[in-house]
Amino acid sequence: xxxxxxxxxxxxxxxxxxxxxxxxxxxxxxxxxxxxxxxxxxxxxxxxxxxxxxxxxxxxxxxxxxxxxxxxxxxxxxxxxxxxxxxxxxxxxxxxxxxxxxxxxxxxxxxxxxxxxxxxxxxxxxxxxxxxxxxxxxxxxxxxxxxxxxxxxxxxxxxxxxxxxxxxxxxxxxxxxxxxxxxxxxxxxxxxxxxxxxxxxxxxxxxxxxxxxxxxxxxxxxxxxxxxxxxxxxxxxxxxxxxxxxxxxxxxxxxxxxxxxxxxxxxxxxxxxxxxxxxxxxxxxxxxxxxxxxxxxxxxxxxxxxxxxxxxxxxxxxxxxxxxxxxxxxxxxxxxxxxxxxxxxxxxxxxxxxxxxxxxxxxxxxxxxxxxxxxxxxxxxxxxxxxxxxxxxxxxxxxxxxxxxxxxxxxxxxxxxxxxxxxxxxxxxxxxxxxxxxxxxxxxxxxxxxxxxxxxxxxxxxxxxx
Numbered sequence: 001x002x003x004x005x006x007x008x009x010x011x012x013x014x015x016x017x018x019x020x021x022x023x024x025x026x027x028x029x030x031x032x033x034x035x036x037x038x039x040x041x042x043x044x045x046x047x048x049x050x051x052x053x054x055x056x057x058x059x060x061x062x063x064x065x066x067x068x069x070x071x072x073x074x075x076x077x078x079x080x081x082x083x084x085x086x087x088x089x090x091x092x093x094x095x096x097x098x099x100x101x102x103x104x105x106x107x108x109x110x111x112x113x114x115x116x117x118x119x120x121x122x123x124x125x126x127x128x129x130x131x132x133x134x135x136x137x138x139x140x141x142x143x144x145x146x147x148x149x150x151x152x153x154x155x156x157x158x159x160x161x162x163x164x165x166x167x168x169x170x171x172x173x174x175x176x177x178x179x180x181x182x183x184x185x186x187x188x189x190x191x192x193x194x195x196x197x198x199x200x201x202x203x204x205x206x207x208x209x210x211x212x213x214x215x216x217x218x219x220x221x222x223x224x225x226x227x228x229x230x231x232x233x234x235x236x237x238x239x240x241x242x243x244x245x246x247x248x249x250x251x252x253x254x255x256x257x258x259x260x261x262x263x264x265x266x267x268x269x270x271x272x273x274x275x276x277x278x279x280x281x282x283x284x285x286x287x288x289x290x291x292x293x294x295x296x297x298x299x300x301x302x303x304x305x306x307x308x309x310x311x312x313x314x315x316x317x318x319x320x321x322x323x324x325x326x327x328x329x330x331x332x333x334x335x336x337x338x339x340x341x342x343x344x345x346x347x348x349x350x351x352x353x354x355x356x357x358x359x360x361x362x363x364x365x366x367x368x369x370x371x372x373x374x375x376x377x378x379x380x381x382x383x384x385x386x387x388x389x390x391x392x393x394x395x396x397x398x399x400x401x402x403x404x405x406x407x408x409x410x411x412x413x414x415x416x417x418x419x420x421x422x423x424x425x426x427x428x429x430x431x432x433x434x435x436x437x438x439x440x441x442x443x444x445x446x447x448x449x450x451x452x453x454x455x456x457x458x459x460x461x462x463x464x465x466x
Contacts, residue, residue, distance in 0.1 A: 004088070008101045009118030011090055018102050020216050021085075021130075021176050022061035028084045029058040040080040042263060043073055045256035046248070050077070053246045058084070062243025063199055065184065065221040065234075071305025072248040074222040078180045081220065082131040089130070089176065093121035096168050097175040097213070098130065105175070105213055106168075130177030132170050136187035142194045145169045146204050171195075172204055176216050184221040185234050192235050195219070199241035250293060251306065257286040260306050261313050268317045268332070273324060275317060275332045278437050280379055280426065284339070285312045288371040292350055297363045299351040308349040315345040323402050324433075331433035336444040337401050337461065339368050369448055376445030379426065385442065387418035389451045392465035400440050401460035406432040409439050 005011040019027070032039055039051060039058075054077070057064045066074040092099040092109040099109035101122050113120050134140070142148075147169040171179050181187070197203055204213045221242070223234060239245075251257040261282065268275050289309040292298050319341035320334040346364050392398075398412055410432065413420040419439060424430070427438035443463045447454040455462045 004124050005090065006121060007118060008113070008120045008122060011101055011122060012118065016090070018100050021178070021218055024086055025058050025081070025084050025218065026061055028086070029055065032084075040077060040083070043077060043080065044259045044263075045251045045253075046073075050246055050248055053244065057244035057246065060243065063219040063241070064244040064246060065223060065239075065242045066246050066248055067223055067225050068248030069224055069250070069303030069305070071303065071307045072250060073306075074248055075182060077248075078182075078220050078222060079131070079133070081178055081218075082127045085127045085130055085177070088124045088126050090122045090124055091176075093123045097172045097215075098125065098177065100176060100216070105215070130174065131180070132174040132177065133180045133182065134170055136181055136183045136185075138186060138188060140187055140191055142191060143167075143169060145171050145191065146194050147172060171198055171217065172213060172215060174217055178218045178220060180220045180222075182222045184223045189233075189235050192238050196237055196241065199238070250304070254283060254286045254290060257289060257306065257309055258282055261286065261309050264306075264310050265313045268314075268321055270321060270325075272330060273321055273332050274330055275321070276429075276431070276434060277313075277317060277334055278427070278434065278441075280375055280441055281316065281334045281336075281437065282313065283375045283378075284336075284368075284371045285309055285316060285342075287374050288312065288342070288346070288367055291367050291370050291374070292346075295363075295367060297353055299353055302351040304350055308346065311345040311349060312342045315341050319402075327403075327405050329406060329433060331406070331431055333406075333431070333433035333437045335400075335437045335440045336372060337404075337440060337459075339372070340459070342368065372441070372444055373448040376441070376448065380422070380442065380445060382446075382449060382451065385418075385422060385446060385451075388416060388422065388442070389446060389465075391416035391418050392452060392463070395465070398443060398463045399460060400443065400463065403460070404436075406436040409436040412439060 005014050005016070029039060033055065039055060043051070054064075066077065068074050089098075090101050092101055092104055092112060094112070095104070095106060095109045097106050097109075099106055101113075101120065104110050104113050134145070147166050149165055149167070184192075198215065198217065199219055202215055202217075204215060219242075225247075251260065286309055289304055289306070289312070292304045292308070293300070298304060316334045316338050317332065319338040321332045323338070324330070324332045343361060343364050346367075347360060350364075352360055352363055396415055398416075399408075413423065413435070419442065422442055423435055423438040426442065427434040429435070443452065444454075446452045447463060451466070453464050453466050455464070
């Protein structure tokens with residue numbers, strides 16, 4: 001920053017030109033598209049749906065609103081828009097509203113430029129200072145968004161009619177930047193009215209002051225479609241002023257769901273433990289969420305967020321780590337018996353339809369079983385496991401559960417040799433913990449496919465012939 005121009009005169013000599021914020025975003029977005037670079041980072045599953053609409057909105061210079069259920073990356077996309085701003089831009093020194101040195105709008109900046117001319121000092125601000133975000137709540141006021149008279153400045157001796165007594169709100173303070181408001185329908189309708197001028201006339205008015213503060217700001221909002229009727233609504237004149245309305249969605253396939261988990265899940269880091277999550281167990285967790293989004297027992301209006309998949313993945317690993325610590329094992333590999341722990345992380349993230357008391361756990365158990373069976377059918381061939389089923393015909397009983405050590409499954413492979421090949425292939429490793437996870441998955445899949453019986457008591461399971 002020290003090598004940048006420090007006065008308006010130096011800035012003019014450097015050849016710097018001022019452009020509106022939407023033109024700046026358009027220029028930088030167009031450059032990324034022309035170079036084949038992704039417009040935004042860390043967003044999965046929107047390449048053919050949401051992102052083309054977003055690119056159009058940016059190129060058209062539109063204010064925009066994202067509509068979608070919870071957990072659809074609306075806030076992540078909005079915050080990522082700041083990366084399309086220039087690295088730094090100059091403002092008049094001491095300005096509260098990021099005054100353009102060539103076209104100041106606040107009284108402070110206009111007076112300073114009139115007094116000092118080309119010697120007016122300037123400052124450089126980065127992208128983070130040009131992005132502001134506000135969560136709409138019922139107690140949000142016009143003063144928060146637009147501004148209010150500052151009683152401290154009045155007490156210092158200024159007249160109420162003096163523009164310098166104003167304390168600007170978030171919108172003016174984000175001049176020449178991006179202002180985002182989340183959950184827009186939660187904003188009281190009378191407060192939404194205060195945004196009408198910002199979106200159309202591009203100015204703000206504070207109380208009875210005869211001032212016009214022309215702003216250069218891009219307004220971005222998010223909302224849940226159900227909010228139009230449940231908690232509030234977006235007033236029609238305000239909706240009409242948004243240039244683009246973009247509908248988001250949940251991941252359309254399992255691979256995208258798991259990409260989000262790989263990016264967002266917090267890795268378990270416990271000294272002395274080695275964590276390995278088999279791909280088939282990750283697929284079970286993701287499939288559970290996918291099934292919940294189509295289940296008639298789950299309220300689809302409230303949505304089933306990707307946060308469910310992330311929380312369940314973290315819980316699955318945590319339960320496997322707890323088992324490893326209790327058994328004195330170093331390798332942490334989740335098994336089917338760890339899936340029972342997902343009841344706690346699932347119940348709070350899905351809204352079930354009205355059911356009798358106690359039915360919630362049954363619904364979650366049914367979803368878990370369906371998820372395991374779905375992945376089992378995709379991964380395994382029942383014909384290839386026929387010899388495994390025959391191995392139980394001699395009265396073999398296999399016990400599984402949290403208190404069963406990984407090494408115990410070595411005895412199982414000796415008792416049922418036909419299980420060794422499929423288990424080793426599925427595990428992809430000779431680690432006892434990985435083999436134990438694969439063996440348990442195969443046994444549970446055979447049970448759900450009605451090839452084996454299963455008895456469950458006090459957290460332990462026993463698999464036997466039908």
